[in-house]
Amino acid sequence: MLRSLVRLYLVVLIGGAIAIVLINQSFGKLFHGRVTEIERAADSAYAFVLGDYLQRHAGAERAQALAELQKHGRNGFTLLSLADVRPLLSEHSWSELREGKLVLNDDATSYYLPLPDGVVLYAQRNEVSNLDIQALAYGLFALAILLSVILWVHYHWRDLRKLEAAARAFGSGHLSTRAQLSRKSNIYELSQQFNEMARQIEASILHQRDMMHGISHELKTPLARLEFGLALLQSPESPDRQRERQMALRQDVRELDELVTELLTLSRLEQGEDHLVLMRVSVDELLDSVAASMADDVADRSLVLSVSTAGVIQGKPTYHVCDPKLVARALLNLIRNSTRYARQAISLRAEIGVAGALVLTVDDDGPGIPLADRERVFEPFHRLDSSRDRHTGGFGLGLAIVRRVALVHGGDVRLESAASGGARFVMTLPALPLPVPVKDAAS
Template identity: 85%
Template sequence: MLRSLVRLYLAVLIGGGIAIVLINQSFGQLFHSRVTTLERDGQSAYAFVLEDYLQRHPGAARAEALAELRKHGGSSFTLTTLADVEAELKGSRWRELRDGKLVLDDNATSYYLPLPDGIVVHARRNEVSNLGVQALAYGLFAIAILLSVILWVRYHWRDLRKLEAAAHAFGSGNLSTRAQLSRKSNIYELSQQFNEMARQIEASILHQRDMMHGISHELKTPLARLEFGLALLQASQSPESPERQRERHQALRKDVRELDELVTELLTLSRLEQGEDHLVLMRVSVDELLDSVAASMANDVADRSLTLSVSVSTAGLRQGGRTAEARAGNGEAPDPTYHVCDPKLVARALLNLIRNSTRYAREAISLRAEIGAAGALVLSVEDDGPGIPLADRDRVFEPFHRLDSSRDRHTGGFGLGLAIVRRVALVHGGDVRLESTVSGGPRFVVTLPALPLPLPVQRKVAAP
């Protein structure tokens, strides 16, 4: 802090000194005509007395008169003629001197006074120079600059110290630390950026902690069952029937599959959290994408005696200059709706939503796609099961979050499905929200904005 203050003060002081030198050296030339006018007005009486004095001492006596005059003044006089001065003065100044006017030289440090008999007096301007007074003046100037810098820096110093203390506390592990500065502070916007950075870092660290806790908890149960099953196999004294051995092996394989599914889900979520680097954008037929998802879930839906309806609405979508409805009205087959996205990730998100619905739906599940604002693709999955309370709607998309902790994994899954859905929407630049249907069941709505196709030639690619 002190080093910054010293540097600022030296910069201002050096800048002020350079400005003073430039003023002294250049202003005489920049405002030469104005200085000349002021000098004529100020020296008019002096010029009259000098002219009268020299007129009373003509010829050879004039040199003695000037020598006597030098004894009583600080001016250095030189006598010359108009012809000699013509080489030194040019333009308007030469013409003014020839007309009998006092003129200054180029640097405004000396003047030329013409006399009626053609003699020109060349003398230096009377400028009182006192080094002690000048040193005192410049010293006061430096002190004034220092006080001004200190007054200006004082409030910055105070706020910067607060921001420094907040950064030190945050770096020491106090993640809830925030910089509290007045809105009038000149670094208020910087403090807000720091607070936003601290909030995001805190949320990221807490999220990682929750993830590690959830992973540890989820891995512990199947590992414990595997260990227990292996212990039973090892400790078994009497030979078991083939059916009993088959049941034990099936239970162990189930636990292994559960571990494999959990690791797969974690890898998927981790890859999605890295952002858009893993996106493979294609121009996908929405109809084929939804049909593929529905076909993948057909057996699971049938096993639970549920019905899955799929619909695609192209209302308002321009295709070849006309809407799909207009093309159908003219006897033409309507083109399917296409959208640029990563089909594998979108299909994964829809599968997770439908699997979630199959756990709680009573009779029916609905999968719908439509075109939203600015060409966005809006995908929704709803069911007629029990709704989700408002207090829990913001947390259902968090990893390892279950609405009812008493549910077993067969019902509640790992708690990663909806988290993956949210990440899929985010990497596409969209979002996902939870709504309520008329029947009270949940409706998950995924919005995917229109994206440009990164390929030079757009091709129709079917859904996987």
């Protein structure tokens, strides 16, 4: 702190000294006309008395009169002719001198006083030097600057120490630590940025912890089944029973493969927009492709899947810029989720929303999702209490992938209640600029 204080003080002190020197050296020239008028008004009586005194001592007596003046002053009087003065003055100053006015030179350190008989009195304006008083004045000036700097640094440094303590505590593992500073603080905005950074890091670390816990939990069950199945294969059984064991093992391997695929997809989406492949996509063809992919699964469950683009401009092909594979993956996850709970029907609808955004809605007529669980359904590995078995609940990654797809497109996804009482998922994808070069894709 002392080093910072000394540096700041020296910078302010040197800056103040330079400013004082510039003012003393340049302001007389910059404001020469105004200074001259002020001096004329202030010294009018002095100039009148001085001129009258010299007029009463003409000729040879004038030199003796000037010598007498020198004994009572320090002006250094000199008598000059108009011819001698003319080269020393500007046109404006020469005109004023010819009009009988007192004229100051450019730096206002001397003056020319015209006398009625054509002689010009030149005098130096020697001011009395009081070095001790000036030193005291400048010393008080430096002290005032020092006290001001100390006062400013005190409050500034106090807040910096608070921010440093918060950073140290956060780095030690106290992820909930935040910097608490007054809004009047000089570094309040910096503290807010630190708090936002700490909040995001805390959320990311907690998310990673939850992900690791969920991954370990999800891997544990199929691995245990695989180990148990391999042990059973070593026991003597009929060929048909052995084939059943092998089929079960293959199913567990496929389950592990599907889990790893879902995790890789989610991990890629967590990296943001860098992996987006934007294309100009036909909305109608995208929805038809998704519906065709789910046709067998929907039919196996005796459900009806309806696709509607009534909200899109009718009679004209509608296009939207997005990553078609990711959007299709999100829609497939939403429909698969609906097939687990729907009683009879599922609907997929597309609309054009505000500012050209594409609004995709998936409804089902199932039991719906309680309000308290609507935010958590988008968390990885989260399953509702009524669907924790994998036959209905999957891995709990499908809706998390849907949310990440919406976020990397700059949109969002929300869960509402459908008109039938079931769940309604609404994904909004804002209008994005066309990529260059433009790619067209059907799905």
